[in-house]
Amino acid sequence: MATNKEILNKGIVFMACSLPLMFVGPAVIHFAFINKQQPLFWLILSIGITMCFGGALLAFRGLLKITNSLFKSS
Template structure:
């Protein structure tokens, strides 16, 4: 059972891409909740939620890619 190193590296890149977004998204959401008097409150909140969702998507895609690289039986 050999490991596909190119696919493994691609999965790790997805996880490293998701890592900063996991911290940026909640920070933007916190900023939106603290500045409710601003008119752009909802736009900033939607941006923070979108960044959080992209982070979760990249994390799952990275984990799936890593498991495919480790357990592929070709």
């Protein structure tokens, strides 16, 4: 059983892209809640929530690709 290095690299790239989103998303949400009186509150909040969901989705897909490259026989 050998590791598929191409799929493993794609999984690592997904994980590397999810890491900034997981840190910046909650910071954007916190910034939105600090400035509730601003007219763009809902826009900033929705951007932060989208970033958090995007980071979680990319992390899930990255872990899925990494496990597929390690355990799938091809």
